Amino acid sequence: MQKHVLFENINDPKLHNIDRAIELGAYKAWEKVLKSIKREELVQMVKDSGLRGRGGAGFPTGLKWSFVPVASPKPKYLCCNADESEPGTCKDRVLMECDPHSVIEGVMIAAFAIDCHTSFFYVRGEYDLSMRRIEKAIDEAYKKGYLGKNILGTGYDLEMILHRGGGAYICGEETALLSSLEGEKGLSRIKPPFPAVSGLYACPTVVNNVETLANLPRIVINGGQWYASMGTEKSKGTRIFSVSGHVKKPGNYELELGTPLRTLIYDYAGGILDDKKLKCVIPGGSSVPVLMPDQLDTPLDFESVQAAGSMLGSGAVIVMNEDTCMVWVAEILAHFYMHESCGKCTPCRQGTGWLYEIIHRIEHGQGRAQDLDTLLDLAKNIEGNTICALGDAAATPVISTIKQFRNEYEYHIEHKKCLVKSDFRLR
Amino acid sequence: MGDFNITVNGKTVPAVKGQTVLQAALAAGIDIPVFCWHPQLVPVGACRICLVEIEKFPKLQVACATPAADGMVVMTESPKVVKARQGVLEFILAHHPLDCPTCDKGGECDLQDVTFKYGLDYSRLQEPKHRNIVDENSTFDDLQIGPEIIRNQNRCIHCYRCTRIVDEACFEDDLGAYQRGYHTEILPPPHREIRNLYSGNVVEYCPVGALTNDDWRYKVRVWLTKQAKSVCTHCPDGCNLTHWTFHNKIFRATSRPNENIDRGFICDIGRYGYQQVASSDRLKQPMIKKNGELIEATWEEALNLIKTQVSELKSKLSGNAFFGLIGETSTNEEIYSFQRFLRRVIGTSHIDSRINRKRRLTFGEEVTSRAIAPDHVSYQDIDKADTFVVYASDLHSENPITALRIKRGVRYRDAKIIIINSRSTHLGVRTGATNLLHKPGTGLAVLTGIVDAAVSSTTFDKSAVGLSDQQISEFKQAHTELLLPKAAAMSGVGESDLRAVADSLVRSSNVVIFCGADFSRYPYRDEELLALDNLRRICKSAKLAVLPESSNSVGAELLGAYPNQYPGGKGSDAKSKFEDLWRGPLPDFSGKDMIGILEAINEDEIECGFIFNADPVRVFPDGNYADAVLEKLKLLVVVDSFMTETARLADVILPLSTFAETEGTRTNWEGRIQYTQSAIKPMFDSKPGCEILELLADRLGVSFGQGRPSEVYGELNKSLGDVLPVRYEMFKSEGAIYDRPKHQPKPGFNRVAYNAIPSDREYPNFLTVGNADHHRGPNTERNPSLLKFTGDPFVGLSEIDAKELMISDGDLVKVESRTGKVVGNARVIAELPGKVVFLPENFRELRPNLLMGLKEKFDHVKVTKM
Amino acid sequence: MILSNDTKSKIGEYAKKYPKVKSAILPALHYAYEEQGYLDDSMYEEIAQVLGVKFIEVAEAASFYTMFPKQKRGKYYIQVCRNISCALLGSHHLTQYLLQKLGTKLGETTKDHLFTVVEVECLGSCCSAPMMQVNDKYYENLTLAKVDQLIDEWRAAK
Known part of the structure; x- marks a missing residue:
């Protein structure tokens, strides 16, 4: 089922301006977090929501945060992974271009959750418009006092630094992203140590995906239970699926997790281009195994897709017709x-x-x-x-x-x- | 015992917290193959050859980076592991050229060895091998990437040891990995070469033949060679080396990792410095001067001539007409034998090893300095310090491995360095050190200014360092000319910089102060030592180390190479003890030092001398004077390996075997006595020093029966058991530090006297002497590989002076002083301050000592364009 | 001196944001690329100087990241996505069509210095395939007619 959580206002052409975004509810969650939610409560809320990472691996977000040694005297860092590069995937770009304030509000909330005061926004180098929209959004947020020192008089400080990639898929991998942020070549690093313990500048670091973060303001406003009420037992909430390839209406569709693949391809994406026969589908970005036409009824949630022999990955659904070698x-x-x-x-x-x-x-x-x-x-x-x-x-x-x-x-x-x-x- | 146990292949293995699986396994003698791992580098887990199976881990793990944990069960050779290793090997070998028959690494190649163990006998690769093409016409894709280093990218297995060594262990930046994926290429930065002082290490630690050097390439197959344990003689750091020999010839030197000293990384001077053994000016057989010309002779002829002439002179003159000089690269056994020969056989106390000092040496000077600087400083202290002061030393070129250890502290422990010098040095540039660059000769003002800044600060906690108000006011009264505003003005160092350094020192909890070669030759050495001692007093905890000049200067001091000191630092009261030991009478305890000896020759009081492994004509700070004086001798016997400037003046030359042909011990700057094997048999008709000294003694009628170093050391150990409580054999393993006597410093500050430097209108520049890149001291120009880095002698000029004199790089210039002149090509050195002229002391063609006047405190020169 | 003082001061300013200055290498490369349209060694040298980092650090990093051309390219740097979603909708045909129309080869610049055509990996415009990025800008849902029109416009604009 199509369900607009992230895409609630996505078609509003002025959403990327902070005033319009605020009219539509932006930064309410941030204010709420700062003024009335304790850090532990926030982490618990996100754990309750069942939110799992939307970058590809699907790791529970609240749990990831809880690995950070908050008591550590070292600074903690939050990095937004906006280095979307998995072939077939273009959902984060839409969020950044159309609704940048939700995304950076998500970064702020996540930063608060790990007691971070310097956050980074690592945006894919080629994403020029995304970069400019995020840059502007951060700028506006500073001007409105949502970022900087003593935010909204609460005493909480948070900086957000935009960092542009240089064209390297590997930098979407969290350790490579950290290497790149440090000014190195984007080489991945061995784990342990895990970034939560020793990441950016050898300090505790969390890397979260754009879509993951964009969910946070909604979860804060509506509660973890509200989010958990969507989706399946283990795959909560909604997901943006980027449908590309041989379909009549390619595009990004936000659906409740658990919606069958067939519904996505035939109901939302309009079926196969030129009404040819479907050959196969890659359901989660180019790195996952293909699903065959007889698996079209697989529900799109982490567990079902895995049971079908593939992975939900980045949610990029690449459809191929019978003419494909x-x-x-x-x-x-x-x-x-x-x-x-x-x-x-x-x-x-x-x-x-x-x-x-x-x-x-x-x-x-x-x-x-x-x-x-x-x-x-x-x-x-x-x-x-x-x-x-x-x-x-x-x-x-x-x-x-x-x-x-x-x-x-x-x-x-x-x-x-x-x-x-x-x-x-x-x- | 470990903190906990792990199980490896069913065997219980102890592990220490923080250890990796690999380290625990290796310590237990379980071999796991590695390519990218190196004990001194941060593990990166790149090569994947050390994959092991660990229970409860779903995937194989790299042993090199997985921390050992209590109860871990590891399998290093399970079928899954072997399959993965074979897979990794197949990937590595896929595009590897397999040109092993023509590869220098063949026989000692990690890739060969691991393939031998795990490899398959076929490759499934159907595609043509990737080739990085440098030269279409050559099968080898050789690219010269530095004066000595050749890269063959096709052999590279991308372990990144080389780039990590340059960065993480040598703290240099002239090698990197560019591009990505399988295009990744190892190169120096664009338009540059790899030429750092430690560059040879990348060749040594390349696990394959991707990096080789000209030195060893295509000369000999490694399995034909023998190895000898050696210790470098080029500086007092005491790095351990292996010499690789075949048919009585050395083919290369590599490091022989010693945790206490070098940790497996040596400098290029040590690596290529063996080449001088085969230098074309080696003395091949004894020579006798006839009609003003040196003629080759037999040992018999030479020894007989010495016997005749010495006996004749001795019949007329007392032992006081004789002298002996010995070089400080000689072994402990040679030094001991030499002074014993002079004292007991010749009957003179005119013995010295400090032949390049301009100052009149005070009694037991080195001992005095150790009394002032009583701390026993070692490499371990460097690892503990949070602040270093490097005074009057170009540490990078004088003590390259000590400098590395310091840089390690800077990189990994955020230690600070304060460099006080009148010229900018590599160490200062590389480490972001605080550089106090002062006018020549004003180091005293800088040191005293810092102390004043510290004690004058309102926040100075004098009780914390045990100083009283009275001591501070005494200090101020005693140094009115050297206190802050004046010190700053005199030295040209900003007052705020002096204050900042003082502040930094006072805050530091562990300071090590080094002073180096420049210092030993400074005219204000004694005062500076006192001033450095004052500096130490303002620190919570500070150790002061006077770095000696040569590889066995400490041994020379200890074993009696000085005029007023018996072996073991013993005084005149030990005379009878040594008379008993050596079974005969000894001359008066006190003797003349180097300057005194030259004066005495000049006044015809001394007529005969023995110079052993030393070249005073080349290094005495008035070369013309030394030359003229030594010429006057009735008999000069020179024992040396090379035809030196001094040897040319000899009446008899005895050919000495070099360090590579001589076993023995040397004592590094820490006081660590280390044993060197002889790598090859004596070349030509040369003989090792102890044998020569025994022959001489025997011929002159006093036989000690100690022609072998072990025999000499046996006596030494017996007579100096209180100083050298270590048996000879023990040095053969890892060396041992001897305990220097400890002195208690007196309370309060020392009083420092100071005279301003006279300016000289006619000769307006100050002469500074040091090392050219890849050279150290007067011997390194005998090593062709080192000449590739800096081959031509040069006259270093500051940019300001060059501009004023309209001189540019390469111009022929004349440098004159009141006593002499030299001619050379100019090199403009950006880091050099104005009015300072720099001459490397490494080249015969351009000897700075020709410009030095014994009477001048400072060497003033003028430069003209020719 | 290649980089303008303005660019250098932008680099210096941006570097101040980071806890460690080395992090500013990538932003610096972007500023240099923005100004020059390509990157080379002399710029790395200048960037290293401005940031106070090592030359080799800049050179290594620059060589790793592929979105910066390392030599001068045409005024219109046409980057055609060659990856799966675009390929399924004719991107290989698009490349061939462009090369033929412009009379050039992959990676080469046309004689009038207007166009350089290269193939790149997925640019995250999969739902609007086929697409190309020209300099910074995305051109999506491409058709033959649209490509013809764009090329005409660029040629007219010079």
């Missing part, structure tokens, strides 16, 4: 991971390139019979053995497409051409 898809994705591997650890640095080269060779008619076994084994050798999740992300599409479409790979190898030729043209 899956080897070609795998090649595009493998190229992406090769390009984005930071190069720090061996399996990812060497493995992503190797996967790409084999798939590229198969796609271009140079495949060999043993390639599929090699691909699967290489992918297995990457999976789980890398510093961060990028290695797993690169291995998954390979394993998944071979599992579901082995015949297409074999056809390529045998006939040196595609079983179905993807020749998508501009209209």
Whole structure:
């Protein structure tokens, strides 16, 4: 079911201006937090809401905060992860462009929850408009006294620093994001230590996703129970799904968690483009396994999608029709991971390139019979053995497409051409 | 015993809190392969070869970065682990060139070794190997990235040890990793080279052959070599080295990690400084001067000639007509044998090792300085200090590894450095230190100004440091000319800077003060030492260390290389003891020091001398004078490894084996006595020092039967058991620190006398002497690799002076003083203050001592463009 | 001196916000890129000076981040998304069409210095595919007609 929590006012063209945003209720939650909620109560409220991270991993937000040693004499940092780069995903961009005040209000609330007085907003480098909207929003918030020293006379200080990325998918990974924020190359770091204990500048740090944070003002106003009343037993609330690819009405749809995939694709996104046959769907960004047409009734919540053999990930639903060559898809994705591997650890640095080269060779008619076994084994050798999740992300599409479409790979190898030729043209 | 136990492969292994699984396993002798891990670097978990299985962890974990926890159950060789390691290896090897037959690392390559253990015998790679192409026409993609270092990117396995070593262990910034993913490339910064003083370490610790150096490349296969334990002789830091030899030739030196000293990182001077062993000016066999020319001779001829001539002179003159000088890089055993030879066999007390001092040495000067600076300072103290004061030292070039240890404190413990010098130094530039750059010769004013600033501060807690009001007012009365506003004006250091430093020192809880080579030669050395001692009094806790100049200066002091001191620092009352020990009469206790000896030669009181491993003509601060005086001797016997300036004046030359051919012990600045193996047999017809001294003694009729260092040390140990309570064998393992006698400082402040420096209109510039990059002292120019970094001698000029004199880089200039002149190419040095001329003391062609006048307190020079 | 004093002072100002100055390397690169349209070694040197960080730190970081071209490019820097959502709707065709229309090759700049076409990874405009980013600006839901019109406009504007 479509349910507008985050998208309540999203179509208001002036929402990005603070005055309009305040008219529509912005910063009420921040004021409430500052004036009448204790830090522990806030954390409990968010735990009660069941809110889970919307970046991809789905980790419970309240729990993540509670790992921060608040009593530590070191400064604590809150970083908003707005480095949205998972192929297929464009939900955070919409929030930042259209409703930046909700997002930064979320950052403020999260900062309060971990007793942080300096927060960072790490926005993807290419997102120019998002960056400008957030910059303006932060500026306006300072002017209205929602940021800075002694906010609203409560004695609470909070700075918010906008930090622009430079074009690196890996910086969406929280430890790489911290490296990047420190002025380094965006290399991921080994855990432990976990950022909650030793993150930015070796201080306790929480990294939360834009969509996650944007939920916070609503939760503060309406209560944790209200939020928990939406969604399924373990997947609470709503999610923005970015539907792209071969659908009639691609776009971002906010639905209650647990809505069936079929409803999203056929009711909201208008069904398959040109009424072709559906081939498969990637339900959670390019790093997750594909779902087949017979899995369309899978409810879109963390547990059900996992049970179906995939992951809800970033909520990016990529729909492919019958004309799509899956080897070609795998090649595009493998190229992406090769390009984005930071190069720090061996399996990812060497493995992503190797996967790409084999798939590229198969796609271009140079495949060999043993390639599929090699691909699967290489992918297995990457999976789980890398510093961060990028290695797993690169291995998954390979394993998944071979599992579901082995015949297409074999056809390529045998006939040196595609079983179905993807020749998508501009209209 | 550990804090708790973990289980590794079924075996119970103790672990200490904070230890990683890898450290605990290694300590228990369980081998886990590593590429990126290094004990001195922060673990990054990049290579993934150390993956291990740990119960309750869903994924394999890197042993290098996973903290050991009580009860952890680890498997390092389970099927899952082996499969993962094979996977990692396959990834690494996929694009590795496998050019092992022509790779220098072959035989000592971590990648080879790990592949040998876990590798598969095939690769599934069907694609062409990636190649980073530097030269289309060469199979090797060699790129010279520094004077000595060659990079082959194709062999690189991206462990990032090199870049981390440069950054985390050497605190330099001339090597980095660029781009990302498998394009990641190791390079110096754009348009620059890797040429820091520690650059060779990246070659040593590269686990594969991606970084190699010209020094060792394509010369010998490693498995053919033998290794010898050595200790570096280029400075008193005492880094431990391994010499790699084949067919009685040394092919390289690498570090031999010693936790107490170098921790596995050595400087390039130590690394390439073995090359001088094969220098073309090595003395190959004895030589005798005939008709003004040195002619090659046999040992027999040379020894007989010495016997005849010494006997003849001795029959006419007393022992007081003889003298001996010994260089401070000699071993303890050589030094002891040498002074024993002179005192007992020749019968003279005119012995000295401090041959480059301009000041008339006071009695037992070094001992005095240790009385004033009684602290026993060691590397461990550096690790505890929160503030360092470096006075009159270019520590980076004089004591590179001590400097590293200090920088470590700055990086990892936020320690502060205060540098007081009349020229800007590398250490100051690299560490963000507080630099008090003062006018030449005004260090006393700076030191006393700081003390005044401290005691005058309203917040100064005098009782905390045990000072009374009376002592403070006495200090002020005694130093009216050196108190604050005057001190600042005189030295050119801002008054607020002096106050800030004072404040910083007073707040510090643990200060270590170092003074270095420049200091030892300063004309106001004694006063400065007293002033440094005053500085110590304002600190809560401060130790003062006088860094000696050479690799065994401390040994020279200890073992009687001074005129008024018997071995063990013993005084005249020990005379009979040594007469008993050496079974014969000894001359009067007191003797002449270096300056006294030269004066006596000049006045024909001294006619014969022995100079052992020393080159006074090259380094005595009036080179022309030393040259002329030594020329007058009736008999000069020079024992040396090289044809030095002094050896040219000799009547008899005996060829001395170098440090690499001589076993023995040396004592580093801490007082740590360390043993060096001889790496190769004596080259040519040379002999080790103890053997030569025994031969000489024997020929002159007093045999000690101690031609071997172990025999000498045996006596030494017996006679000086109170000072050297350590058996010879013990040094062979890790060295031991000898206990210096402790002195109690007197309460209150010392009184410091000071005379302002006269200005000289005719010769307006001050001469400062130091080291060129990658050089230290007069011997390093015999090492070709070091010459690649700085090969040409130069005259360093400040920007201001260069501009005024219209001199630019490379111009030929003449530097003149009242006593001499030299000619060289100018180099404009941005960091040099005006009116200061810098000459490196590393090059024969441009000897700064030719400009020095013994009578001048300071060396004033003038520079003209030619 | 390549960077203007204005840019340098912006860099210096922005750096003050951070607890540690090294963090300002990436913002500094953005300011330099904004002004120059590309980045190179001499700018790293100047940035290092302004920030008081090491040259190598700036050079390493700059080499890692791919959104900054490292050499001069055309006035219109056309970055076509090549990733999956756009590819499903013809982005490969779009690239080919642009190259053919502009008579250039991937990564090269047209002789009139107007256009450089490159392919980039997902730009987060998946629901409005196919798309391209030209300099800072996103152009979405592209059709042949729309591309023709844009190119005409840019050529006319010079």
